[in-house]
Amino acid sequence: MGRKSLSEARTNEILDAFGRCIIKYGLDTSLEQVAEEAGMTRSIIRHYIGNREEVVNTLIERVTHDYLNTLQRLGDGIPDEKLIDLLLDYLFGGLPDYDAVDKLILDILMTAKNRYPVAKQRLRDLFTHIITLLANDFQRLYSHNTPDKCREVAYGVLCLAMSNESFVWIGMDAQHHVMARQQAIYLIESLH
Amino acid sequence: MGRKSLSEARTNEILDAFGRCIIKYGLDTSLEQVAEEAGMTRSIIRHYIGNREEVVNTLIERVTHDYLNTLQRLGDGIPDEKLIDLLLDYLFGGLPDYDAVDKLILDILMTAKNRYPVAKQRLRDLFTHIITLLANDFQRLYSHNTPDKCREVAYGVLCLAMSNESFVWIGMDAQHHVMARQQAIYLIESLH
DNA sequence: ATATAAATTGTCAACTATGACAATTTATTT
DNA sequence: AAATAAATTGTCATAGTTGACAATTTATAT
Incomplete structure (x- = not known):
């Protein structure tokens, strides 16, 4: 039961957005900004990938x-x-x-x-x-x-x-x- | 009257410290950290050079x-x-x-x-x-x-x-x- | 020694980033 | 339709960064 996992898709969206942000603002773009670029809240990033270091490493x-x-x-x-x-x-x-x-x-x-x-x-x-x-x-x-x-x-x-x-x-x-x-x-x- | 200006020396110390910080932590090192590296307070950086953008540009x-x-x-x-x-x-x-x-x-x-x-x-x-x-x-x-x-x-x-x-x-x-x-x-x- | 220019220190408010977690909503299976 | 797993939203406390400015200290020329 429960619903389908969007994990893979969301993870990709996040990393894509992060990539675009890095190009525009550098590696130190805040996760808040990344979330905005991806059209989601920071909580979602946290949920699917984790804290900052994990996001960077995943990318x-x-x-x-x-x-x-x-x-x-x-x-x-x-x-x-x-x-x-x-x-x-x-x-x-x-x-x-x-x-x-x-x-x-x-x-x-x-x-x-x-x-x-x-x-x-x-x-x-x-x-x-x-x-x-x-x-x-x-x-x-x-x-x-x-x-x-x-x-x-x-x-x-x-x-x-x-x-x-x-x-x-x-x-x-x-x-x-x-x-x-x-x-x-x-x-x-x-x-x- | 008044005392000798340390402007030039201080400016150099700040830029040197900033350089070392960038090498260690990247361009986005906070001025607070730069100040610590230089052994002074952030106020001094502000006094001799100015705000963040001015510090970066000067460097x-x-x-x-x-x-x-x-x-x-x-x-x-x-x-x-x-x-x-x-x-x-x-x-x-x-x-x-x-x-x-x-x-x-x-x-x-x-x-x-x-x-x-x-x-x-x-x-x-x-x-x-x-x-x-x-x-x-x-x-x-x-x-x-x-x-x-x-x-x-x-x-x-x-x-x-x-x-x-x-x-x-x-x-x-x-x-x-x-x-x-x-x-x-x-x-x-x-x-x- | 005193006036003065500059150095230095200290404090404050505004803003932003982060991590944690609680609460709610939604989709899917039985 | 009821159960359930996952998605999503929202809130909070904490800490860090910055810009501004007031207060104080120090050195130097007269």
Whole structure:
């Protein structure tokens, strides 16, 4: 008996709203404001997720999971010669269904640092995974390079992608997307 | 008559303390906490600088100014063939008197975004200046390249430096400094 | 030593955020 | 329609933050 649980749906609405708030106001947006953005009361947030720390951790959990997942499945069924292009499109925002939100959130979450130790750990894991993932692709495509060299380039590409996102976000002209992508290509070409 | 003004010294103490707080707790550290860190009361902060927004803006002003200044004077009296190394040392943290704080603050301030419009503007200006500065050096050293190409590489190097700083900060091993620096060299070599 | 400018301390009211929990409403099954 | 589990709303006490300003103390030039 009793009624159907809305837990999953509500949780998603809350995290979505929180994400939008973070983009607009930063990680320290009050739960009150998040509730307003989501069109619900703070009590509901408390009911479905919990206190502030739990909300933050839940969000980071979701965002990092989704990001890695998307990146992992990106190459499925794609011929090798198109893989690099696709990866770059994703990392530098040229993809049609590209979800800006996730990357923006990631960028902002970098400020979680000491205040949210779980977040810090999660982000480190995420970036480490991304590097490994990219490095593996490079290794397969340009197999005469050492694993270390592949990792180095992967790290470089990731740096370019992340910074670029931040820069464009503070209002530097979108042209920079193209520049960053081009620099990433130079790095990858050093593997040829 | 009256007593000597401590304005300048106090202002510096406050901004220093604020910087340390931001590193530890984020941009939204309360002025109360900043005061504690600085070993004074909040009233003093209010007296010497003003309200929250003024404190934030003053800090950003100082940090961006100092950063650009240091970078600008870096090449003074340095022979061309050592310039690149020196720039890279500064950007990737190999310099002995390198002041980590400024770069960390910069990284954190990237979250100011919409909340502090003045900050956003200042950061944009700062980064634009840095790019121009680097691009000019590249142009002088490798003059057969187009200005656009030089700018592109400058942007890439800046992205590498900034991201790298963030990554190391969230706890990724310091080895990455070396990797980022190496990638920057690859980019610059594309100008040879 | 005294006038004076500036430093420093202290206090207050208004506002906001949070956590906890009680009370009520709604949907669903039997 | 009655039972029940979950959703939703509402309220409260507590604590923290901020801005404003009054009161006091301290150093310095004359």
